[in-house]
Amino acid sequence: MSTFKAAQHKALIELRNKGVAHAERTIRLAKCEIKALYVKQIVDTKDLAEFIIKPLIEWNKNEELSASKAVSEIIQAYDVKTDDDMGKIVDYILDGMVVLLLSADDAYIVANIKKVEHRSIPKPEITYTLRGPRDCFTENLDVNLSLIRYRMKDPNLRVDLMTAGKRSKTSVAVIYIEDIANPKIVREIKKRIDALSVDILWGTGELEQMLQNSPADLFTQFGTTERSDWACEALVEGKVLIMVDGGGIAIFLPHTFSETMIACDDRYDNKFFGLFSRIIRYLSLLLTLCSSSFYIAMVSFRADILPANFIITIAQMRQSVLFPAIVDVLIIEFLIELMRESMIRVPTKIGPAIGIVGAIVIGQAAIAAGIFSPLLLIIAATSLMASFAIPNYFGSHPFRILKFYLIFATGILGFYGMILALTTIMISLVSANSFGVPYMAPIAPFNLYDFVRSLFFSRAHSKKRMQYQKTIDDTRSDPPTLEEKAKEKNIQLREEE
């Protein structure tokens, strides 16, 4: 009987000493001993028995077996390779692979028969759709990649797998279409992922924070999606998609403010309705941000901007209210945020009850008790609804915070304070950038073609992609070769060493 080599022994002992909870299966053949190492919780044991162990046992010839021979002639698993770096065995096992040590060879076999329990493809929870497909990403990266591959059969689609997190060794997939995406952006994002120095990484939410230009950035530089069709749309537009194993949301970049206002369904609707919807969304954003501060400015500083009968009506409404306007606004905004937070976390069964309590408490009772005026309640409710009209749910978060900033500024300096605060917000927006793309493009810097397309999209009539992306191929027709296009646009494909 052959014995394992010293290096293999050492690797085995190291594995056992590390306390990695793994299983070992020894197969003794005529002239060779094979040890299968795996973690049974994350390996498909049926496939292991069927496609690896059984063929090996059935082969049992009186000759020494090498790893390459086993891979090419015996093992029936679909994803198999050989390796000779003993230091990687632990990583392979923890990643759900089966490592087969052969006593007759220095190299070992790595077979991917990973099986991780995961949910079936869910429906969208954040981005509701009427006409569009409803398959969303899950926590399993392979499933997510399969959804993308199913839609995008472009041979230029690249999926670069990277690892982040020293302990979690989380797989991160950087996906892009090679002849569209700006290679500078691809290089930059890979560089940033490589440079990450964290112990664990759980999802794209965390990754997003780590990859931002600055930790103080309020506006996100990444778009988010839970839907595979939207992810593919982003790829076709020249964006770089990032997915993390264990997270059900994909992020893509570069991302601009105008894209926050684009909903998935806009592509499936009539273009005029799409324009109408986008205008409504921009107005909603304005409402979310400014309605409460406008109310304070009007009631506490410049009531004379309204005609006299309106002033009297508002004064009548506020007559029995206990608090000054600014305190009122702060209380109601706080209550609304409280309700929002509690609704996210409340168990499904008692959710409707909370809704009713919220409506009764804040609505009827508060007015009767003289805490709010009816007008303020309407304004606050409108502001809340308007915030939900913003398609990118995560993109609306900064504006929820900035609303309070505006309220404070207005409370101190009235309309002038509101304008000063709006100016600081605007200058922050225009000076932000998402991996070199100005955040406020195509509004500032203005590009007519992009601006019209951002409001009024019709794929049949959009011969080119958005110009601010600076993609290699910006046409939607049959593309020339990658090199030709890069040369035309004077883009460097590979970084000079």
Add this chain to the structure above:
Amino acid sequence: MSREVTNRQLVMILVIMLATTAPTFLSKTMAEATEGGFWFAILVTGVIFSLLALLITLLQRKNPGKTLFDHAKDAFGPFWANVIALIYIVFFLLALIFITTDIVSMVSANLLLKTPKWFILFFTLAVSGYGAAKGITNIARLFEIYGFFALTGSVILYVIMLFLGDINYIRPLFVKEDLGRYFGAVWKTAFAFVGLEIITVIPFAKQNKKFPLVSVISTLGIALFYILSVGASIMMIGMEEIRFYKYPVMTAIRQIDIIQIDFLQRFDVVHLFVLLMGANASFMLTSCGGVEYMTKAFPKMKRIIAVLLLTAMAFAGGIFASFFENFHDIAINVLTYYMIFTAFIIPVLLLIFGRRKRNAETA
């Protein structure tokens, strides 16, 4: 960071920089100086300043990617370039003090009657400093957004005023006996065009050959805008009555009362937004102009330090100015004289000496 500015941004910069603060008091000045012939005086001044704008942009175009300071360094050497930079720093500082105190006075007189001026000035300068720290490209983008709203809003308001006002207030539009008066008023109108110097800190892109034409057309457009603003204000208030208001445009706009629109019948708030948005953007750009020259003249100074220093000096200047009743008139005179150097003499010298140096090098 790219410091280039597009043509569209340049138009917005010129228009909003000049057309936000000047109309607030220009109608009073013109009513006193020219009566109905204000359009003539403004047009003549506009033509003169469009030529000055052409002069500055031609200078910039000769050396793409460079600012006036860089030209000065090439033409005269570092010492004189620093002297020129100091001249412009003082100019932008004075301009910043003037426009901020003016707008703060207007806000204090019309909006925040009890709030101390220093408090309003503090926040105004804090915001302008924040913008200046972001750089010229970002402020130019802000102008693109603000400019659209400010310009559209202002023009709509003035057109409404044209319909609601009484045209007899501005007639007769031209009296040939008063021609001397009209030409004499050019000097008083010149102040409305202070701010053209901002072009000197904007580097031109090599391929942007339309810049000079754009700046000329923008300046003429501003002149037309002033004519509209002054005419509309006088039509609402009256040629004699307008002389009693320091900020007649505010008063004129408060006259707009369109009953049919009901709760939106009063347009003050629209004008306020439009005016103050443009004003804030102008503060930022003026501040940025000073900061750019400071960082050029003192390369070791960090940008944030330059911003803080300029803002602090502007604040101190603003407080100091509040002790002078007629600061507004003094500042107008000083800046108008100063502008002769910054908008005319220095660019002309650079054009002449720069050409001589190039010719010498070629020879």
Add this chain to the structure above:
Amino acid sequence: MRKPLKLIAAALFFGLFLSACWDMQDIENQNIVTAVIVDKTETGYALYIEVAAIGATAQGQEGAQQSPQNIIIRGEGETYESARKDLENKSNKTLFIGGVQSLIFTEKVAEESIAEYIFRVRHEPLYRKTLRVFVLKGDPMEVLRSSNENNPLIGLAVNENIMSLYESGYALDVNVLDILAGLSCPNKSLVIPTLEMIEDNVGTTGYTVFDNGKAKGFIPAEDAVGLLALTARKFKTTQTLRLRDVDFTVELKRTKKKIKSNREGGGAAFKIEVAFKAFLMYPSRKINVTAEIQSELKALLEEKMKESIIKEIIRATKTYETDYLDLYDVFRIKNAPYCREIDWKEIFPDIKYEASVKVDMKMNERIEYSQGGS
């Protein structure tokens, strides 16, 4: 050491923030003034303000929006300033004058001068210059107490009343800025609508003529056709003409007003052309309105309107000797340098004028007038 300094600076900064808001005052904590009446007393001046009484809803039915009643506050003093201070002392809250719709002067003040108070309004930033000005014949308290269910706030009521009349073309509308423009130019004067109690309601009964801020006379509403035809921005009137023993009611709208001026001798001459469009509304009894009758009506109307216009010019030049017809503006536009040398007040009473009126007679298109009859 740096950290405590930063903390102190932050504390001071936020303390400043929290102690700020000098101008913040909620609207319900102010008394909303809707009308101001300025009166003269023996010792000085009296100011009456009408304040919208807010606060009834607390006791009212839930959800019901009650019309606010008014509260009247009277302040008195030797000067306007002291009268205003007296008002503020008597008021339980700060006065919010941004809601004032009507500024009313009593006859006594009008005879003395309204200029001083108007200049106060110019100075006050919260006063809107579009607020309407009236002269009052009668007792201010009687007018303010006449508020009822239909007109709970007199300030709003008279304002809306004059607005609706103005929009229809039946009245002149004068605001503070019009008066300020008139006061700034000594050659111009103006007329201000006059209010009076008509039974239990306040109504406009005519116009008071002002010269340099002082009242000079009164033009009753029924006699003001010529005035409105020449000066109103929109003009409409209803005239009753007697022809062949039938009263015809006709509605007239001004379609054109052209006034040409030139120098004549050492004075001024005006040629006034006014055109109207007339609609026959109804006759007092059944009659076949033939083309002949129409042309006779037209001639009658032209004569009547011309008479009204000439009467008004005579009144302005001879009776009051003050230009409230804006003829100075017309003359100045054409003769600006000459105007700087002359004294318009001396020239105005002797101006020459020629008036021509054209009426375009139209029938009511929905009615068939020539259906037969006596």
